[in-house]
Amino acid sequence: MDARIAVDIGGTQIRAACYLDEGRKALTQLRAPTQQPGKTPLQSMFDLIAEVWPAESRVLKIAVAAPGPIDPAQGVILAAPNIPGWYDLPLKAELENRFQTPAAVGNDANLAALGEYQFGAGMGHHYLLYLTLSTGIGSGIIIADRLIEGAHGLGAELGHVTVLPDGPLCGCGKRGHLEAVAAGPGIARWVEEQLANGEASRLSQGQGLTAKDVAGAASQGDPLCLRAMQRAGAFIGYALADFLHIFNPTIVIFGGGVSKSGELLFSPMRRALEERVLSPRYLQDLTLTTAALGDDAGLMGALALARS
Amino acid sequence: MDARIAVDIGGTQIRAACYLDEGRKALTQLRAPTQQPGKTPLQSMFDLIAEVWPAESRVLKIAVAAPGPIDPAQGVILAAPNIPGWYDLPLKAELENRFQTPAAVGNDANLAALGEYQFGAGMGHHYLLYLTLSTGIGSGIIIADRLIEGAHGLGAELGHVTVLPDGPLCGCGKRGHLEAVAAGPGIARWVEEQLANGEASRLSQGQGLTAKDVAGAASQGDPLCLRAMQRAGAFIGYALADFLHIFNPTIVIFGGGVSKSGELLFSPMRRALEERVLSPRYLQDLTLTTAALGDDAGLMGALALARS
Numbered sequence: 001m002d003a004r005i006a007v008d009i010g011g012t013q014i015r016a017a018c019y020l021d022e023g024r025k026a027l028t029q030l031r032a033p034t035q036q037p038g039k040t041p042l043q044s045m046f047d048l049i050a051e052v053w054p055a056e057s058r059v060l061k062i063a064v065a066a067p068g069p070i071d072p073a074q075g076v077i078l079a080a081p082n083i084p085g086w087y088d089l090p091l092k093a094e095l096e097n098r099f100q101t102p103a104a105v106g107n108d109a110n111l112a113a114l115g116e117y118q119f120g121a122g123m124g125h126h127y128l129l130y131l132t133l134s135t136g137i138g139s140g141i142i143i144a145d146r147l148i149e150g151a152h153g154l155g156a157e158l159g160h161v162t163v164l165p166d167g168p169l170c171g172c173g174k175r176g177h178l179e180a181v182a183a184g185p186g187i188a189r190w191v192e193e194q195l196a197n198g199e200a201s202r203l204s205q206g207q208g209l210t211a212k213d214v215a216g217a218a219s220q221g222d223p224l225c226l227r228a229m230q231r232a233g234a235f236i237g238y239a240l241a242d243f244l245h246i247f248n249p250t251i252v253i254f255g256g257g258v259s260k261s262g263e264l265l266f267s268p269m270r271r272a273l274e275e276r277v278l279s280p281r282y283l284q285d286l287t288l289t290t291a292a293l294g295d296d297a298g299l300m301g302a303l304a305l306a307r308s
Numbered sequence: 309m310d311a312r313i314a315v316d317i318g319g320t321q322i323r324a325a326c327y328l329d330e331g332r333k334a335l336t337q338l339r340a341p342t343q344q345p346g347k348t349p350l351q352s353m354f355d356l357i358a359e360v361w362p363a364e365s366r367v368l369k370i371a372v373a374a375p376g377p378i379d380p381a382q383g384v385i386l387a388a389p390n391i392p393g394w395y396d397l398p399l400k401a402e403l404e405n406r407f408q409t410p411a412a413v414g415n416d417a418n419l420a421a422l423g424e425y426q427f428g429a430g431m432g433h434h435y436l437l438y439l440t441l442s443t444g445i446g447s448g449i450i451i452a453d454r455l456i457e458g459a460h461g462l463g464a465e466l467g468h469v470t471v472l473p474d475g476p477l478c479g480c481g482k483r484g485h486l487e488a489v490a491a492g493p494g495i496a497r498w499v500e501e502q503l504a505n506g507e508a509s510r511l512s513q514g515q516g517l518t519a520k521d522v523a524g525a526a527s528q529g530d531p532l533c534l535r536a537m538q539r540a541g542a543f544i545g546y547a548l549a550d551f552l553h554i555f556n557p558t559i560v561i562f563g564g565g566v567s568k569s570g571e572l573l574f575s576p577m578r579r580a581l582e583e584r585v586l587s588p589r590y591l592q593d594l595t596l597t598t599a600a601l602g603d604d605a606g607l608m609g610a611l612a613l614a615r616s
Contacts (some may be wrong), residue, residue, distance in 0.1 A: 067588075078589070095554050127459040143456055148456075149556070150556020151557055151558045152593065154556040154587075154589055155451075159587065161549075161550040161554065162471075162584070162587055164473065165472065165473075171585050240474070245465040246458075246469065248467065249459060281377070281462055282462055285459065
């Protein structure tokens with residue numbers, strides 16, 4: 001039986017797995033640190049792929065989920081800020097040269113959306129948005145069963161829409177993006193600002209706050225942290241209203257660490273969405289849910305890409 | 309030779325034309341008022357279609373561009389506020405019953421995008437946004453050669469994304485939408501507000517100002533009206549940055565009366581876009597241009613739909 005190899009590479013670790021042509025159970029699955037002494041990340045990935053390579057099957061395709069902007073048509077990583085040296089890296093060509101096998105490369109958030117669509121919370125849906133709320137906000141969009149990536153693969157950056165003109169600085173260098181107000185660091189920074197203004201909280205200033213700390217204190221009833229979660233949830237709801245007007249999906253899937261704060265975030269989000277949406281028609285047939293595949297979403301998406 | 313019939317219906321007039329299977333020159337093209345004494349708009353449309361019906365060809369399909377939210381899969385007009393009685397109208401079924409011919413229905417802005425894509429300024433592009441700046445802001449989106457309409461045809465409402473939280477009231481009843489600040493009435497209203505605050509201008513208060521008046525005074529150097537056009541252009545540019553991050557198109561086409569104000573609007577728009585866009589990569593291969601088909605865009609889009 002023929003096989004496919006899926007790879008998910010992040011700043012911390014690389015995962016590779018070999019699958020037969022059906023099902024989502026890997027024949028072999030391995031992981032390794034992205035940065036190892038005396039090896040480039042590319043060499044580490046090559047070694048891992050060689051290790052999962054099946055002895056008895058032909059490999060039809062290798063697909064890789066990678067961070068940062070990518071040109072999916074050419075298979076070039078434009079910039080992966082967390083992986084040293086990965087700028088303008090022709091990864092597809094490198095893989096095809098090394099393994100003499102067709103290869104494909106996709107942005108990890110886009111492929112996580114594809115993974116949830118094909119194997120996870122989005123199964124059976126044809127119009128799907130996926131948002132990962134983490135240290136940044138990544139996203140993937142599937143419309144009429146196709147991934148929306150844009151002419152050069154630079155689309156689907158739903159974290160980089162402006163929700164608060166002249167708002168806080170985003171990691172990308174622009175102001176007021178959804179990511180700047182509702183990703184983990186934005187939530188923590190807002191609480192730090194209020195503490196610096198003298199607001200009371202069980203959290204104290206200058207201890208390197210994270211969104212997890214904020215969610216923890218909010219779940220204990222801390223009023224400042226409750227407001228912080230409500231604020232982030234509301235901004236996600238406002239942006240979501242825009243996204244519904246643009247895409248009219250039947251499901252929105254939330255992944256990433258910040259989504260684990262659950263109703264602390266989702267309850268104000270739904271309220272903001274209902275307040276802002278143009279017409280109740282957009283909500284009639286809409287599921288809002290959390291991701292089903294967890295850390296496997298990128299790898300599962302790479303598998304879907306390897307099979308396409 | 310087989311034929312197709314295309315129809316464009318608005319609040320004021322209905323246009324219908326019959327085309328052979330190639331080219332964009334109509335065999336017959338007629339127009340009539342939408343509201344005629346003693347006739348429903350549907351009867352007027354039926355009569356016009358019967359009048360352009362070819363004597364010697366078989367009609368393979370009838371396609372209609374209609375305003376307002378539509379369920380394109382079912383061919384149902386959900387709400388066409390400018391056409392009396394057109395709520396939950398099963399137009400596709402009505403046409404198929406009356407003419408015993410397959411029919412299709414699309415939103416006029418979506419079909420105008422399709423018209424520009426197939427016959428106008430967007431020829432040769434695969435990733436296209438179309439924005440009509442008029443009394444409202446309508447839009448159409450083509451990604452990888454396919455129209456983006458959403459699960460129930462409610463998508464592609466780019467005029468109804470929030471650009472100014474708590475901003476002015478939009479025609480849809482929500483606040484701060486692009487349409488509320490950058491469509492014709494929003495531009496005129498902002499000038500009226502400044503006049504009420506005592507600002508100087510060659511325009512005076514209470515004369516039923518329009519965006520055309522504002523653009524006219526701006527082109528004569530009126531400082532207040534210049535600021536009004538700069539403000540509208542800047543908000544379009546800000547929204548456009550978001551749209552580029554979402555869709556990464558290769559062309560954005562502007563239609564509608566407000567787009568006729570030209571550089572008064574487009575120069576501040578480009579400046580705002582360049583200020584807000586994530587990376588110059590989004591602009592490298594991007595054409596910003598005005599519509600080529602003018603009032604024919606909807607009819608041409610209906611023709612494209614009739615041929616699909």
